[in-house]
Amino acid sequence: MTNVVAAPYYVSMSPKYTYWANNHSGFVLPAATTIIWRYMTLARFLELVRSRRLFFCRASKLEDRFEGSIPRVVNATLETWSAQYPFMDASDQMRNERIKNRDMFAINCWHVSDYESLAMWNQYGGTEGVAIRSSVERLTRALTRRLQRDDHLWHEIYVGRVNYIDYAVDEFPRGDPLAPFIYKRKCYEHEKELRAVTPISHSAELAKFSRWPTEFELNDIGIAIPVELSTLIEAIHVSPTAQGWFEGLVKESVERFGFDSAPVVKSSLVEEPNY
Amino acid sequence: MSVVEVPKYAYCPEQHRAFRLPPGKTTIWRYLTLPKLLDLLDSRKLFFCRASKFDDPFEGAVPKRTEEYLRSWESARVSEEVRSKHRAERKRMRSSMAISSWHMSEHESAAMWNLYGLTHEGVAIKSTVDRLTRALPEWPKKGWQGPGAIYIGKVDYIDYSTAIFDPSQSYLPYVHKRESFKHESELRAVTLINKAAGEAAASGVTTEFAVTEWGIAIPVDVCALIEGIYIAATAPGWFDRIVRASIERFGFDPNLVRKSAMAEDPIY
Numbered sequence: 130m131t132n133v134v135a136a137p138y139y140v141s142m143s144p145k146y147t148y149w150a151n152n153h154s155g156f157v158l159p160a161a162t163t164i165i166w167r168y169m170t171l172a173r174f175l176e177l178v179r180s181r182r183l184f185f186c187r188a189s190k191l192e193d194r195f196e197g198s199i200p201r202v203v204n205a206t207l208e209t210w211s212a213q214y215p216f217m218d219a220s221d222q223m224r225n226e227r228i229k230n231r232d233m234f235a236i237n238c239w240h241v242s243d244y245e246s247l248a249m250w251n252q253y254g255g256t257e258g259v260a261i262r263s264s265v266e267r268l269t270r271a272l273t274r275r276l277q278r279d280d281h282l283w284h285e286i287y288v289g290r291v292n293y294i295d296y297a298v299d300e301f302p303r304g305d306p307l308a309p310f311i312y313k314r315k316c317y318e319h320e321k322e323l324r325a326v327t328p329i330s331h332s333a334e335l336a337k338f339s340r341w342p343t344e345f346e347l348n349d350i351g352i353a354i355p356v357e358l359s360t361l362i363e364a365i366h367v368s369p370t371a372q373g374w375f376e377g378l379v380k381e382s383v384e385r386f387g388f389d390s391a392p393v394v395k396s397s398l399v400e401e402p403n404y
Numbered sequence: 405m406s407v408v409e410v411p412k413y414a415y416c417p418e419q420h421r422a423f424r425l426p427p428g429k430t431t432i433w434r435y436l437t438l439p440k441l442l443d444l445l446d447s448r449k450l451f452f453c454r455a456s457k458f459d460d461p462f463e464g465a466v467p468k469r470t471e472e473y474l475r476s477w478e479s480a481r482v483s484e485e486v487r488s489k490h491r492a493e494r495k496r497m498r499s500s501m502a503i504s505s506w507h508m509s510e511h512e513s514a515a516m517w518n519l520y521g522l523t524h525e526g527v528a529i530k531s532t533v534d535r536l537t538r539a540l541p542e543w544p545k546k547g548w549q550g551p552g553a554i555y556i557g558k559v560d561y562i563d564y565s566t567a568i569f570d571p572s573q574s575y576l577p578y579v580h581k582r583e584s585f586k587h588e589s590e591l592r593a594v595t596l597i598n599k600a601a602g603e604a605a606a607s608g609v610t611t612e613f614a615v616t617e618w619g620i621a622i623p624v625d626v627c628a629l630i631e632g633i634y635i636a637a638t639a640p641g642w643f644d645r646i647v648r649a650s651i652e653r654f655g656f657d658p659n660l661v662r663k664s665a666m667a668e669d670p671i672y
Contacts, residue, residue: 172438176646185644219569338662348641372618378443385653 143336143343148326149273149305154302155311156289156326161266165239166246166324166366168253171379180384181344182353183272183312183361185235186329188310190350193317197231197309200296206303225335227309234310235351236324239268239291245397248319254368257375258394265323271354271361272325272354275325282332286354287311291322304385308358327354369396405451410490410611411600413622414591415540422575423557428534432591433508435513435516435528438647444529445654449614449621450540450629452502452595455578458587458619463540464498464577474571501578502619504593506536508558510628512666515587517636525643526636530662531629536593539629540622551598555623559590595620605614630660637666 147340152158169177177183188196199207211219240249254260261272265288272286293313304307310326329352337347346353363379365383367376380393419425444450455463465473480488507516517523525584530541533556538552555575569576578594597620607613614621635644648658655668 170525171642172646175650176642180645213513257437301542350640374443374447374621375439378446379440381446382442382650382653385650 143341144284144332145274145276145364146272146284146286146345146352147274147276148269149287150269153307153311154287154289155292155308156175156287157292158269158288159181159241159323161264161269163241163265163323164243164262165241165265165268166249167239168258170247170255170258171382174259174261175382175386178358178383178388180346180353180385181355181358183237183325184351184353185237185325186351187232187329187349188234188236189231189315191236193313193401195296195314197227197234198296199227199309200294200299200301200312202298202300203296203303209224227295230309232307233329234307235329236310236326239323239325241321241323245369247398249368250278250368250370250398252398253342253347256368256369256370256372257318258371259379260310260366261355261362262366263361265362266365267363268323268325271357274355282330284327284330284333286325286327288323291317291320291324292370293318358388362391364391365393366396367393369398371396407596410604410609411552411598412544413541413552413554413595413613413620414543415537416543416555418538418543420553420555420557420575422562422573422579423555424579425533425556425593426508426558426591428532428537430508430533431510432476432513432531432533433516433528434506434509434531435520435522435526437522437527438527438650440651441527441529441647442654445626445651445656448623448626449486450504450593450624451619451621452504452593452597453619454499454597454617455497455501455503456499459505460581462564462582463514464494465564466494466567466571466577467567467580469563469566469568469643470571471598473568482545492573497574500597502595502597503578505588506531506593508589508591509666510650512634512664514666515531517638523636523638527647528634528636530634533591533633534563535629535631539625540593541624545633551596551600554593554595555591556591559585559588559592561586595622625631632662633660634662634664637664 151227190275205225206311208220211217250258251258252261269288276283289311293315294312298316301312307326312324315342329347333345333347335353336343365379367379376393376395383393421450456502485613507513512528517526520526537556543553557579558626561638562580564582569580579592597615601611601613601615601620612623635647648661651660
């Protein structure tokens with residue numbers, strides 16, 4: 130008889146990612162019932178349903194060049210401070226660290242609103258798009274894992290509302306490596322963003338490199354982290370500009386992928402106006 | 405209660421004068437989004453879009469010299485009232501003429517991916533003229549060019565300020581486009597959505613086709629039609645996976661998906 134050696138040892142060597150309730154400064158979690166949305170193309174949505182993993186994009190791959198940067202005031206304070214120790218080169222070291230962090234921190238974005246947003250449809254959904262309706266409570270619960278005793282490698286996922294500040298005059302918490310990823314410039318205020326942020330650990334890169342079985346999927350663009358779909362998704366809204374066939378196709382494909390715990394609904398924006 | 409006779413749509417093998425069919429082995433492509441591909445696979449219907457819904461306002465238009473010729477011929481014979489009725493008729497035709505467009509080329513085209521905004525999440529169906537004609541429903545009667553006939557031919561690119569064509573041929577404006585569209589090297593399957601089809605759809609009679617304000621979806625033998633499915637070489641890895649997975653979930657062979665030749669690694 131062959132001895133089947135189970136994999137748990139190796140599995141536990143690769144890290145797990147889980148929602149962490151003790152928030153970092155800067156991360157303010159809105160009320161649990163707050164409604165959040167994620168707008169995406171059908172292809173992206175089906176990939177979520179198929180893989181049962183939520184994709185976190187490396188900050189360096191996001192469109193905003195200011196991801197991971199610090200405001201002018203904070204920078205000035207740090208420069209003055211490090212000038213006292215000219216032999217240490219501290220400010221350069223810290224800057225390099227922050228630049229490196231742009232690749233190390235991965236972000237999953239949501240839009241906070243009680244209603245569907247036409248701007249979000251146009252920007253992220255398109256005519257052949259869908260929007261997932263969820264809530265803060267659903268998101269945090271869907272990302273929470275029951276950690277085993279031997280899961281000694283695990284990493285926190287922080288969830289919070291993005292703070293919009295003026296990078297020319299405003300301050301933010303110094304010395305917190307996560308802070309640069311929960312603050313954005315005022316010009317993004319309309320996005321009313323809620324983010325889940327997690328570090329892509331060195332051990333995750335190592336696990337991928339050594340081909341240990343892992344629960345997540347790691348690549349140049351980011352990391353896909355296991356998520357409980359039925360908890361996460363309250364409803365799937367279909368683009369208001371979609372033609373009739375598209376709604377049918379969304380229903381059909383969701384069914385083909387064996388997901389039935391959330392209804393596919395028409396966008397509320399297509400209701401007939403009363404004159 | 406009125407009985408609606410359900411019309412039929414089928415490929416007409418008798419060549420219509422307006423259409424020039426390229427050789428059967430000519431390779432043709434259709435560039436589209438994943439939802440549109442899945443809809444084709446799931447419904448097993450090929451969508452023909454009404455000409456009025458195309459971006460090109462010249463769909464269904466006659467060239468300037470043709471119009472001048474028409475005017476000189478008609479003004480001597482018919483009243484202005486009748487003439488404007490004819491013009492209105494030609495314009496109305498735009499919303500009954502339904503078209504399925506294909507790109508004729510032996511090779512995949514980088515321009516087509518870019519043009520239709522499909523560089524990130526795009527797929528292309530590879531087929532041939534022969535496959536397309538075989539995939540469409542077969543015409544039941546021989547030698548009859550009647551309503552419901554689907555004609556196939558290549559588009560002629562002409563100069564609309566100087567060209568002239570027979571104005572009495574109602575299909576001609578739909579197989580001609582301006583020179584600026586030459587890069588599309590288009591092949592078209594064209595059919596007229598007839599009144600009976602619209603009535604059948606409106607009265608809830610089950611038909612083998614589906615008529616909407618956008619066009620008509622006509623049953624097609626998907627397996628005969630599709631020689632291969634290509635994914636944009638510029639698409640990310642996850643997109644390749646989800647295309648294969650969804651094709652499989654919809655009951656088709658994921659090996660239909662071929663690696664794009666454009667995705668090969670360059671040698672320096």
